[in-house]
Every structure is written in C-alpha cells, then in structure tokens.
Amino acid sequence: MIGALSGAALYATLDTSSLESWGWRVPFLLGLLIAPVGLYIRRHLDETLEARAHDTQPLTELFASHKSKIERGVLSIVASTVGMYLVAFFMPTFLVRVLHLPTSLSLMAGCVSGATMMVMCLVSGLLADRMRARKPMALASIALTTLLIYPAIALMTTHPGVPLAP
Structure with a gap:
C-alpha cells in the first residue's frame, strides 16, 4: 500500500x-x-543458542518427522500468497497494459487493495482468535479466492472501468 x-x-x-x-x-x-x-533490532536481539551436540542433522530430522505438516504448511502459504500477488501486484499492471486504463487508476487500485487486505487481516485475525477450528476459515478463504479470481478478471476484461478495479 x-x-x-x-x-x-x-x-x-x-x-x-x-x-x-x-x-x-x-x-x-x-x-x-x-x-x-x-x-x-539486530543489535538488541540475543544470539541464538549453540546447537546441541546430538543435533547433528536437525533439518533431516525435521523433514523425516514432520514431512506432511511441512507440505501442508507450504501449500497453505502458496495458496494464499498467489491470490495476494494476483490482486496486489499483477492487477495494476493488467489494468494499464491490457485494459489501457490510466496509470493513476491502477496505483489507486493498488492502494485500495492494500488497505482492504490490511483491514481484512485484522478482521480475520480477530475472528480466528475467537474460533476453535481455524482450518475451515482458512480453507474457505483459499476456496473463495480460487473461485472468484477468474470471474473477477473476466468481468474487468469485458467491462473495464473504475468501479471494477480492485
């Protein structure tokens, strides 16, 4: 933003x-x-503890013991990051180069997208703090982004203008 x-x-x-x-x-x-x-921050952080002698291969042990959790974590981060990059970084360029809208509009659309994401991060964080099961909320967010991104781009392509810019 x-x-x-x-x-x-x-x-x-x-x-x-x-x-x-x-x-x-x-x-x-x-x-x-x-x-x-x-x-x-760097000057005031404590140094990390020395590795214990028996931790000779901590990454190997980590991946052997927690491979599925790591995979799920990576996939969840990738899924949410792709949607954010589409809206925040690709969309302003798409508005200017493909839809031939003014650069000022694409920059303001980026500001609106950033402000919306900032507010929604706070709202979703508050909701997640109050919910016992957070996984359905995260999966719903990923599903909505996946389902809505193509229709949103198609709608902007057929009707370019200010109201549909993100």
Whole structure:
C-alpha cells in the first residue's frame, strides 16, 4: 500500500520525463529509511543458542518427522500468497497494459487493495482468535479466492472501468 501511495504521489507530481529519468528512484531511497530499524533490532536481539551436540542433522530430522505438516504448511502459504500477488501486484499492471486504463487508476487500485487486505487481516485475525477450528476459515478463504479470481478478471476484461478495479 505504501508503495502504491508513493507511486501515485510521484505520478501526480512529476512529469513523464522526470519520472523516467530520476523519479522512479525516490521510493527506493525512501525504503532505506527502514534500515535503522533493522539495525536496531539486530543489535538488541540475543544470539541464538549453540546447537546441541546430538543435533547433528536437525533439518533431516525435521523433514523425516514432520514431512506432511511441512507440505501442508507450504501449500497453505502458496495458496494464499498467489491470490495476494494476483490482486496486489499483477492487477495494476493488467489494468494499464491490457485494459489501457490510466496509470493513476491502477496505483489507486493498488492502494485500495492494500488497505482492504490490511483491514481484512485484522478482521480475520480477530475472528480466528475467537474460533476453535481455524482450518475451515482458512480453507474457505483459499476456496473463495480460487473461485472468484477468474470471474473477477473476466468481468474487468469485458467491462473495464473504475468501479471494477480492485
């Protein structure tokens, strides 16, 4: 969301030649502002404990003992990440390059998508804290994303415009 906001601000304030020559670097320079936070955290973290002598092959033991749990965990992360990348990163490019909508609209769509995801993460986290069985909620989210992404793209393709942008 911050990336889309900075892109929208630059797009609104700079002309095309300035944006292409030097303006695109500004968000990367702003990203350097997080470096002191990382350095502070790194300096104040305790060092990890030394590995015990009997843990000679911890990864081998981990995969041998928990292979199915690791596979399920990876698949659940992949499933949710694919939907997020489609909406947050692919969709703005799709709006501009395929549907020929203005860049400002695609950047604002990215802002709306980011804000929506942020709010929904909080809401779903609160719901998950109150539910005993969290798996149905996670599976429903993955199923809805899988079922709705193609119709959403098809609808935007047939009726491009502001109301259908994510």
